[in-house]
Amino acid sequence: MKVSEPEQVTDELREVQQSPRRWWILAALCLSLMVVVIDNTVLNVAIPSLVSELGASSSQIQWILDSYILVFAGLLLTAGSLSDRHGRRLGLVVGLVVFGAASLAASFAVNPTQLIIARAVMGLGAAFLMPGTLSIITTVFSDAERKKAIAIWSSVLMLGALAGPTLGGVLLEHFWWGSVFLINVPIAAVGIIAALIIIPESRGAALPPDVPGAITSTLGLAALIWAIIEASERGWADGTVLAFLAAAVVLLLLFVIRESKAPNAMLPMSLFRERNFSGASLSIVLLALASGGILLALTQYLQFVLGFSPLRAGLALTPLVVVGMAFNGVGVIVDKKFGARVAVSTGLLLLAAGFASLLLIDTGDGYGTLTVALVVLGAGSGIAGPAAYGTLLGSLPKDRAGVGSAVNDTVQQVGQALSIAVLGTVLTAVFRSEMPGDAPAAVRNSVGAAMQTARATGDDALAAAAQQSFVSAMSVTAVIGVCAGVVAAVVAGLVLRRPPAATKPDPSAELQTAGR
Numbered sequence: 001m002k003v004s005e006p007e008q009v010t011d012e013l014r015e016v017q018q019s020p021r022r023w024w025i026l027a028a029l030c031l032s033l034m035v036v037v038i039d040n041t042v043l044n045v046a047i048p049s050l051v052s053e054l055g056a057s058s059s060q061i062q063w064i065l066d067s068y069i070l071v072f073a074g075l076l077l078t079a080g081s082l083s084d085r086h087g088r089r090l091g092l093v094v095g096l097v098v099f100g101a102a103s104l105a106a107s108f109a110v111n112p113t114q115l116i117i118a119r120a121v122m123g124l125g126a127a128f129l130m131p132g133t134l135s136i137i138t139t140v141f142s143d144a145e146r147k148k149a150i151a152i153w154s155s156v157l158m159l160g161a162l163a164g165p166t167l168g169g170v171l172l173e174h175f176w177w178g179s180v181f182l183i184n185v186p187i188a189a190v191g192i193i194a195a196l197i198i199i200p201e202s203r204g205a206a207l208p209p210d211v212p213g214a215i216t217s218t219l220g221l222a223a224l225i226w227a228i229i230e231a232s233e234r235g236w237a238d239g240t241v242l243a244f245l246a247a248a249v250v251l252l253l254l255f256v257i258r259e260s261k262a263p264n265a266m267l268p269m270s271l272f273r274e275r276n277f278s279g280a281s282l283s284i285v286l287l288a289l290a291s292g293g294i295l296l297a298l299t300q301y302l303q304f305v306l307g308f309s310p311l312r313a314g315l316a317l318t319p320l321v322v323v324g325m326a327f328n329g330v331g332v333i334v335d336k337k338f339g340a341r342v343a344v345s346t347g348l349l350l351l352a353a354g355f356a357s358l359l360l361i362d363t364g365d366g367y368g369t370l371t372v373a374l375v376v377l378g379a380g381s382g383i384a385g386p387a388a389y390g391t392l393l394g395s396l397p398k399d400r401a402g403v404g405s406a407v408n409d410t411v412q413q414v415g416q417a418l419s420i421a422v423l424g425t426v427l428t429a430v431f432r433s434e435m436p437g438d439a440p441a442a443v444r445n446s447v448g449a450a451m452q453t454a455r456a457t458g459d460d461a462l463a464a465a466a467q468q469s470f471v472s473a474m475s476v477t478a479v480i481g482v483c484a485g486v487v488a489a490v491v492a493g494l495v496l497r498r499p500p501a502a503t504k505p506d507p508s509a510e511l512q513t514a515g516r
Contacts, residue, residue, distance in 0.1 A: 028198040033156055043064070047448070050177055063229075067119045073221050074218050079128045133153070146394055210264050210265055216251050226244050302317075305447075322378070334387070339497075340388070352481070435466065
């Protein structure tokens with residue numbers, strides 16, 4: 001059953017839909033998006049510097065990454081709903097202001113605790129910023145142009161993923177670690193100006209605020225993400241982890257019950273009866289589960305195993321980004337010709353093949369084998385991405401664009417948190433088991449700590465053992481990526497709708513027309 005579009009749509013929304021400036025609006029949205037993408041990708045390259053210059057432990061590094069995810073994922077649905085009610089451009093600008101201010105604070109943090117707090121506030125800003133970009137795209141572009149616009153949006157995501165590590169590598173070689181956060185400030189400032197000048201305001205239907213829905217969704221998602229994060233340190237059988245998982249289940253169940261009955265529900269459950277919406281959502285979460293943690297492993301492989309500098313490590317990921325950007329256009333063509341089901345399934349199977357290629361990597365392979373894997377991974381993500389995002393957003397009623405876009409971001413963040421927690425746990429466990437039994441306890445949990453100790457003591461045997469153990473651990477995580485990619489492809493093939501069959505022209509009608 002197709003979700004019907006509510007009749008109540010504001011005049012502002014109609015004006016935005018007809019705006020001749022839609023491509024300029026897209027450019028402003030992409031600029032706003034760039035600040036989040038660069039920040040998230042540059043942080044992976046900065047991890048060794050945070051260890052050596054800020055004195056961050058492995059646990060603190062994990063929370064520098066995860067405090068952002070915890071706040072971001074927990075508040076996405078609420079932020080998207082508030083943007084629908086009070087203005088999507090307003091939500092976007094608020095997000096940029098908060099993100100830029102928190103980035104400034106992060107760049108001058110003097111200890112890991114301050115950086116963790118600043119990252120959490122950055123997650124608050126991103127919770128308004130990210131769904132704002134997609135929801136405005138949904139309202140500005142018609143069905144015929146939306147997937148093309150999302151392909152451009154996805155290309156900017158990948159361009160930011162390339163620019164982040166490269167720019168971060170340059171900054172880390174010439175400045176202090178905090179410079180990788182300081183670059184967000186001017187980008188956010190320009191994004192704010194562009195949004196105010198170019199993007200018109202749009203809102204959904206003026207419904208009463210859904211306070212119970214906002215509270216249960218925020219607390220439930222935060223509890224879920226916290227449990228997933230802590231499971232990587234404490235284990236899944238830990239009592240505190242199980243308690244938070246139970247709380248998350250109860251809160252999210254209450255949220256579903258509330259949203260199923262409330263006339264002013266911020267996330268109507270009827271959306272999930274639309275196969276394209278639910279199928280695309282599940283495909284995206286499985287895609288994030290497959291790929292979320294692997295980039296963290298790859299950046300460590302490049303720096304600790306291959307010995308690349310931060311700049312060279314950033315540049316080494318170029319094939320993934322360039323191929324992904326090129327295949328975004330291919331994905332749009334495949335989607336248009338064969339339908340989203342074929343495009344998403346094909347892309348996910350290519351991703352699984354890319355993860356399988358990582359199994360061939362060894363410590364002596366250098367960069368060649370990794371390049372092949374990056375090319376295949378880029379092709380898969382490029383084909384699957386625009387079709388999956390476009391299908392999800394295309395099934396939304398226009399007045400729910402903000403919260404619907406937040407669903408897209410939420411499932412991604414839950415998948416990435418699961419990926420980092422699960423793959424991070426697997427990576428650590430396998431690395432520990434592969435390390436020699438007589439290795440010091442301090443170097444058995446982290447390849448970074450092992451390589452730092454090996455360099456300080458001149459222990460070449462320890463360095464070689466750590467590198468080989470890390471490659472073995474990365475191979476196990478690649479197997480998980482293969483399995484998740486295949487499962488996601490099957491889900492997309494079974495759930496997403498077939499494209500409507502083309503109507504064949506009536507030959508007799510053509511003859512009559514030709515004879516006139």
